[in-house]
Amino acid sequence: MTSPQRFSLAPIFLAIFIDMLGVGIALPVTAPMLLSPDATIIPADASEAFRTIMVGCVLAAFPFAAFFGGPILGAMSDKYGRKKVLILSLTGTLIGYLIFALGIHVHSLALLFLSRLIDGFTGGNIPVIQSAIADISNAQTRAKNFGLIGMAFGLGFILGPYIGGKLSDPTLVSWFDFKTPFLFAAAISFINILLLIFYFRETLTKRRDMPINALTGFRNIRQAFTDPQLRVMFLAIFFCALGFNFFAQFFQVYLIKKFSFTQGDIGDYFAFVGICIAVVQGWLVRKVAKYYSPQQVLHYSLFALGCVLFSMLLPTQVWQVYLVVPFMAIAQGLSAPNMTSIVSESAPPEAQGNMMGINQSVSSVALTIPPVIAAFADLINIHLPIILASCFLMIGWRLMLAYLR
Numbered sequence: 001m002t003s004p005q006r007f008s009l010a011p012i013f014l015a016i017f018i019d020m021l022g023v024g025i026a027l028p029v030t031a032p033m034l035l036s037p038d039a040t041i042i043p044a045d046a047s048e049a050f051r052t053i054m055v056g057c058v059l060a061a062f063p064f065a066a067f068f069g070g071p072i073l074g075a076m077s078d079k080y081g082r083k084k085v086l087i088l089s090l091t092g093t094l095i096g097y098l099i100f101a102l103g104i105h106v107h108s109l110a111l112l113f114l115s116r117l118i119d120g121f122t123g124g125n126i127p128v129i130q131s132a133i134a135d136i137s138n139a140q141t142r143a144k145n146f147g148l149i150g151m152a153f154g155l156g157f158i159l160g161p162y163i164g165g166k167l168s169d170p171t172l173v174s175w176f177d178f179k180t181p182f183l184f185a186a187a188i189s190f191i192n193i194l195l196l197i198f199y200f201r202e203t204l205t206k207r208r209d210m211p212i213n214a215l216t217g218f219r220n221i222r223q224a225f226t227d228p229q230l231r232v233m234f235l236a237i238f239f240c241a242l243g244f245n246f247f248a249q250f251f252q253v254y255l256i257k258k259f260s261f262t263q264g265d266i267g268d269y270f271a272f273v274g275i276c277i278a279v280v281q282g283w284l285v286r287k288v289a290k291y292y293s294p295q296q297v298l299h300y301s302l303f304a305l306g307c308v309l310f311s312m313l314l315p316t317q318v319w320q321v322y323l324v325v326p327f328m329a330i331a332q333g334l335s336a337p338n339m340t341s342i343v344s345e346s347a348p349p350e351a352q353g354n355m356m357g358i359n360q361s362v363s364s365v366a367l368t369i370p371p372v373i374a375a376f377a378d379l380i381n382i383h384l385p386i387i388l389a390s391c392f393l394m395i396g397w398r399l400m401l402a403y404l405r
Helices: 003-026 030-035 048-080 082-105 109-122 126-135 142-167 180-199 216-226 231-248 251-259 263-291 294-311 318-345 349-380 384-404
Strands: none
Touching: 003 082, 003 126, 003 142, 003 180, 003 263, 030 048, 030 251, 030 263, 048 082, 048 109, 048 126, 048 216, 048 349, 082 109, 082 126, 082 180, 126 142, 126 318, 126 349, 142 180, 142 263, 142 318, 216 231, 216 349, 231 294, 231 318, 231 349, 231 384, 251 263, 251 318, 251 349, 251 384, 263 318, 294 318, 294 384, 318 349, 349 384
């Protein structure tokens, strides 16, 4: 990798780390806050079923808005450049955190939804970041660079959930409460914006003057699932993302109900998940990429991930839940960057933003569905969301094998 490429990759890495630190800070707070009658966001006499469904709806609001915002940001980044769009995106994230904190302060569920919608629409910056990485990558370095960025995700989740769990714990500091993590997340988002303004070097060399449409997300879904060259690939990605998100987005509810986890416990758990994923995507992915292509890796990693998720049903004690995490991190850590690499390889350099926008639309739908369905599935049996997660992963694995054939 040349020096200019390293200069561009470093601030991208830092931006993702700080962005995911903010996401991680909020992660252990939402479910305990809405499930607890003492938080007063939801009336104290509301049923547990209603609270569980509201958790699912609040979690789903972000990807629902990202479905519309992600492809628009991706197209804008092809037209105006990566830097301007990333700064705009992170500004929306900052505003979203502040509104969420205000919603907690005034006990307004409506403001929580509004903040998640704003943050989702403007915070759907993953296709922009992926496009910037693709700009400075070639066939030999693409999977490695996506793996390095995956490491930034993991590092953000190491510190983020841990900090979020502690910042919301009034037993540590008397004035800590549920809104403190979101105020801290807003502060580090502001720092992130400043770093991008002063240190990020534009990676896009050839711009495309494409129309920007609010309905781009629907067009992307139609293209993803009707284009003969893309259909099987995106169906595979959809089911894989659907399966993993059934686990990832609602597992905190499972931990609360089965093991009586507090927000501090959830923060500690997801910090451990982050450590494992950071090691896998920061070290193992780069080692594996030297010897195996993305196609070869996905043959086995997706099947392993489906099996590992099913094994999440087995733990009966807290230490056993932790025991499964390294195996999940290896399977997911190898799968995610290599699936992104497959998508990137399917488009020419000047269409990376558009292709990543399509990928983001598919991923957003796969993120929106699980929280709501998992909430209702949880009311039937708390193990059902995990069973669904494993089943959808296996469907995605079979579809990926068909595409790679």
